[in-house]
Amino acid sequence: MWALRRASPALVTAAAAKLHSDRRGRRELSAPSRCESLQAAAQLILRDSVQYAELNGLLYGLKDPGADQSAATQTPVAMLPFCIPEKAFQDCVALSPLWNKLVDAVARDVKWLHATLETVAKADPFTGRLLKISKQIHEEGLRQPLMLGIHRSDYMLHSGAEPRCLQVELNTIASSMGCHAFHVEKLHRFVLGRFQEGAVGRAIRGHYGDLKGDDLTKRLPRNVTLEAIPAALSRAQAVYKAQTKGAKDPVVLFVVNDDGRNFADWCFLEYALWEVHNVRVLKKSLKEVAEKASMDKEGRLWLEEEEVAVSYFRAGYGPEDYPSEVEWSARLLLERSAAVKCPSVDYQLVGAKKVQQALARPGAVERFLGPDSAKLRGCFAGLWGLGPGEDDQAIVKLACEKPEGFVLKPQREGGGHNFYGKDVAVKLKELSPQERSAYILMQRILPGLQESVMTRQGQLKVMECLSEFGFYSVYLGDGRTAHLSAHAGHLVRTKAQGVDEGGVAAGYAVISSPFLTS
């Protein structure tokens, strides 16, 4: 049958036999045999779990669909959730409103923001271009002070006496995977609940250690992404309507990329907006925006016949999305208009690595957050600016000697392009001091590893993995009034040990969910 219909029945039979022999022995399983047992159990429920994933929205467009434009494959997902201490998880949830407040406060301090990015802008043309747009719209006078943030703060669990999360980065634009994360929670609730019995159940329980009497599904925190994020977009549309005379039924524009293989991760936001909030969505690429959008003399944004209340960027976060001046002209039009941007160019700039690094300096977070700053500082990893004016000689020397303790990251957003291990030293030596300002150095967090069942293309692999934990937050404010500030769900991305770049779509990682341990 499907998924296994062409797979070797011998594999399944061997898996079943292995489980039975494990069971007959009733012996305490040694660690390696527990691992084999997990593999065997996973093989038995592979088809069920992959089918459940696909039928519950975990789909990706097929890379080479040929004539069948609708051909799709499963989203790469973990079959089972990833352990995190409940306290570490809840600590991160509690930080969401602080990140919201910080991003807004920094974005409203335009002078500080622009000054902080000035040197980066010279080294990184992309940041430079965004900074130029920000300057232009502030010179013209900010037409829409209302800004919507859908942020995601990403952490890794730092091993130690009391494990705690250290921040990897803060995403302020196109924070994706929220829909997938919602559906993976559902998948894991199904797998842990449905397969509690028999040999498979014993193998799964063995994987999570000594939790004999527990209902494992109680360890899965509810993920609110698919309620909270559409509710925030809808709220922004409602506030826009209230402030704009005559706007009857304005749309939310999703700025998406031309590839669109990851449609499942934004379409569910669109459906919730329509089915729950009665708000219509139009999806366009930046190129299409350039061709079809215009601003009227009151500054309202129109897409042909439709007034746009909110412009939600799911693309436009990196230079790849701006292959020509056409895309930049679209971005400028959106920023100048009265449509609420999610995010505004200023919110996007707050997400720059350079700002993260500047905030890490003594007194910087305190300037914006006051007494709440200490809570945030608890999750900061070591961060060092590079290049002229940064007094970076000592840290560059150390990083060249012990590169395994660092990550070298470009300033701009979008994930990827990082340097790890020996490459840190190689790259640092290549760069001129001026060129170094396009990068920051970060303490490398080395989190504990866990055995994980990764599924992809209907196949599974059990591997030693580490995870990155993302926490979404939503914020709507105009600099004076905060209309909304809330935690908005979570994301777990799991990757095999040794895989440094973490893009799920690129196939290096899978989406998982948290399993809360005490």
Place this chain on the structure above:
Amino acid sequence: MWALRRASPALVTAAAAKLHSDRRGRRELSAPSRCESLQAAAQLILRDSVQYAELNGLLYGLKDPGADQSAATQTPVAMLPFCIPEKAFQDCVALSPLWNKLVDAVARDVKWLHATLETVAKADPFTGRLLKISKQIHEEGLRQPLMLGIHRSDYMLHSGAEPRCLQVELNTIASSMGCHAFHVEKLHRFVLGRFQEGAVGRAIRGHYGDLKGDDLTKRLPRNVTLEAIPAALSRAQAVYKAQTKGAKDPVVLFVVNDDGRNFADWCFLEYALWEVHNVRVLKKSLKEVAEKASMDKEGRLWLEEEEVAVSYFRAGYGPEDYPSEVEWSARLLLERSAAVKCPSVDYQLVGAKKVQQALARPGAVERFLGPDSAKLRGCFAGLWGLGPGEDDQAIVKLACEKPEGFVLKPQREGGGHNFYGKDVAVKLKELSPQERSAYILMQRILPGLQESVMTRQGQLKVMECLSEFGFYSVYLGDGRTAHLSAHAGHLVRTKAQGVDEGGVAAGYAVISSPFLTS
């Protein structure tokens, strides 16, 4: 982007231009131009509607998935619902409890049933084999009188002064497509609701005629398949538990075929059983049942460690599903056991075309249904038995002269293998009188045609189509007590004019939903 990402932008541009010119003219559109306009509108929302379908469970396993065992494609669906007069639709709904009662009454009159099928059994080995099993289990003494029926009565709309539905056939085994039908209603609710505005909305309204002020989604009757069918399976499990001492948490067995491309159409039943009713499902092929199932001395059915309360056949309806004696031994085991069968071999036999034809004879329905019979007879099309003892010379002569007025159908279940048009005469002449008893002749219903937007593999075609309307019903009884009898939702299958065989999976037809007209 996806679906259209590799499609010609010129197509979309041309579609948009056509719609705009239609709109600018504001003229009353002629019929052919309305048709082009529907095509153009459909092209503009193709990607949106196909993505919605896929993300809401309308998936099929890809025929040739290569290395990617999870590769899937959209279920072939109509983009827009198919018109049927509300009265004709409600008349069919009202017949559901009568079909339930009739099937059960016929199945309990074993003598009549066996006698009716005796001649067919000689001509059709498959029916013969089922009959033999039925005889054996009644000789041994029926171990489980409780039977669960999930039937589907299929009709076509017969044109005339007052259009009414005439029955095509009654399915008493593996009545499929219920999950897909549920999701297509959701799809059509999205399409009709979301795209009410602008040129696309005007084209869709134009397609449905003069309904200017109406909310089109109000014309879509709610489809209850995905609530009613799992509820019936769960009820059967509960009654089994109540009657069987010691059965703690018995499973429902889904007997499925090895191909499994249509997994989406049974998996949602499984998920509802688990998530709503807390009932576990195991899915096995007949071959696997033969290998893994056994009956204990009390007659209880076990699948390895699991007690089976209900055996639900989604395969086993045609000879293709019994390639060897192994599968027949599995079927016999299931029938002899105390598990509740859905359907029992007797219920399956009631669905034979020969029984349909025998019931059409004067006095036959009346024997089982009494005063309710007249209501059922209102939907009977002309039906004629063939072969020895049937006095078929006159009708065979007529069918050879005017074959376009008839369908020649084999007695057995499962769809397909019918003869239409000239082939009716050719086949009738080939058959010996003895061989003829494996077939029945049926009046050919020629329903009105409607323009339909069929989507398949991410592409669309606008074609003149006809539809078959299916009405599900569920029944649980033991011959004395009816535990459950209810209407259980509906199905519309739409096929292009001239396509005689209607298998959706085979690609000749699409699944649609009813649009109720007054």
